[in-house]
Amino acid sequence: MTASSDQQTNRYSAFMGIALLGFAATLAVLNPSTWIGSLAVPFTDGQWAGLYGKNFDKTLALTQPAKDAFGTLSYIGFREGRPGVLVGSDGWLFTDEEMARLDTPRVAFADKISFIRAAKAKAEAAGTQVIVALIPAKLRVYDDKAGRYGFMPKLAPVYTETVTNLQGRGVPVVDLLGPFVENRSKTQLFLRTDTHWTPQGAEIAAREVAKSVMKAGLLAGEPASGEFVLKEGSPKEHRGDLLAFLPLLDVAGPKAPAPDFIRTGEAVERPPAGTDAGDALLGEDTLPVALVGSSYSFDRRWQFEDQLKVALRTDILNAAQEGQGPFKPMADYLASAEFREKPPRLVIWEIPERYLWAAARMPRL
Template identity: 40%
Template sequence: MLTTSRKITACVFIAIVLGLGVLSLRSLGDYSPKGSQDQRLDPVNGELARDVESHYDDGFPVRELGTNLWAAINYTVFEEGRPGVAVGEQGWLFTDEELFLGAESPAVIDRNLKRAQAVVDHLQTEGIPVTLLVVPAKARLYSEKLGDLQPVPEMRDLYQRFLKQMQPAPVVAPDLLPTLADARAQGTQVFLRTDTHWTPAGADVFARFAATAIQTEFAGQSWDVTRFKTSLGETHKHEGDLLTYLPLEPLFPDMGPAPDTLTERSTEQVNEAGTTAESLFAENSADVVLVGTSYSANPLWDFPGALKRHLGRDLINVSDEGQGPFQPMTEYLRSDEFRNHPPELVIWEFPERYLAQPVQSEATLAWFERRENLLAQGSSPGRPSMQ
């Protein structure tokens, strides 16, 4: 006897296959040979067969059949996607990196904590203060959307463990999780449903309270919060990066979660009269540098713009997408810009989940190794701090 779940699976599978059969036959309905009146395709040497096959592939791509079919079965029946995504409830998707370790051993967290501390120590040795902005995991803020999914124990404690280690150090590391949770409780969607990243509104909340922590720490500095303004742009559908782990298109586009809705934002400088002036401060060099991941690099979220507006200070954004937080930082520390024009403040945006992911960049690993060797020989002289 088939169990109820297996009966459902079998029925779904048969229905999908029958539907695919109808679609495939429909793709042949409008077929006509490509040969002209004077030059018919020869069925003997295979010309006609190749022409039919080409038309079938164009109208009903065979190579996508298996991918779309199994994606539809996995998602609708088993509530699963490709490795890399965790399927939650009500169309919410999460990256596996927020639930599981990216290495076999939890020691990866210890190594990355030491690396984060090494970056802070290096900047402090150079006399440059650091603000560490730890981005809480989406799975932490929307844990009820996970359903039966649960992060492994090491991931549950990761955020507080990161802050606990860094806050005693000479670094500004504000706990911004409560502010995002409060914003969510008041009706703000702070993370996208089908994307790894935050919404522009969530990025703005994060930037506002991060700016408050920075201004409090460096109270002697000038913060002109009227210097920038943010404008709302178009509202459009946004297909999040996690939808790539549910390859349902082109055959089953309506089976998966609906795309998110995103309202674009842009931030610009304004002059004293309140009008936009793109070149007004063009000759002034920014003394604040933002280093981070796609949370800062992707203009869709406008996080650097929100940070400028709430800080009232311009900044240089050297963030990068798809590289994690360590690689952009070490690339900046190796750059001529850093050596020749050291900043007065470095802001490091760091999603918590990357503590549990191995560092892959050989250049980044080499930087940490070189630093350890230099420390064995003696530290470099410091520079005056922002304070």
């Protein structure tokens, strides 16, 4: 986003916010229900202010339709949503977390780089290898769908520099940017109305992870636990999490973003020939691979865990968490009794790029 468009957006948001607040407050003050009950107590008594305040808040809540109307007008007239979403073109929505608010992202991601290196060292001390799957920002991959929002120039070198930085310090990183850019016009890699990737995007990432794992010999000598096949289901409608930032009324009609559709699927295991499925399961003491990361890995709808099982031909322990980003789940897993007692051979650590520059207090290892 350019400085002029940014200022224009800020002025518009401020105007709409003030107008909405004034409109809602006027309705609340003029509504008789705001005053009912509060007039029965002495004006000089503190009870009056408290009771009037409760009635005011209650009446203000009744103005939600007015807020939705403003939201609809904002979207249709100005292609704006509530703070949190960037309205692109062709029905594409993006999280504003992919726009850095810091003058220099290096201040934010220096701590993340240090944390990644420290986590790898702690895992290696227990005999576990770590490989990072760095997911490029949706706004970077689909910059052509960003409308008036362009990927910020100061963030342009972040992905490549992070990969180079980590690899130069002995941290294996799966570079997904190239494969994603190569395939973005062939298949949809991210959901239009959601912050997450599609199962197709997860499939490409899983294949790239498997290639890197085999090339680096991170599972050398580890027998495959069986063949996994993805059992596909029918597509299902999905209303993305970014739609929550667009309070659209029915009048928006066809101008509202259309919902996404997700191809359902689940990895089903076929044990090695001559092995009973029950015996194979009973003989399995420690899963050789653990998956750690954000909701990109935790949510089974995206199928990253399932695609990794197919690509690596092994079962996987999923230690990802939802709503915690990629760093806290790693700290929690390394501190868990499960890791201490049964450390896996390999940890696949999924990290969305946007968390590199997000301001956050890093957890302790």
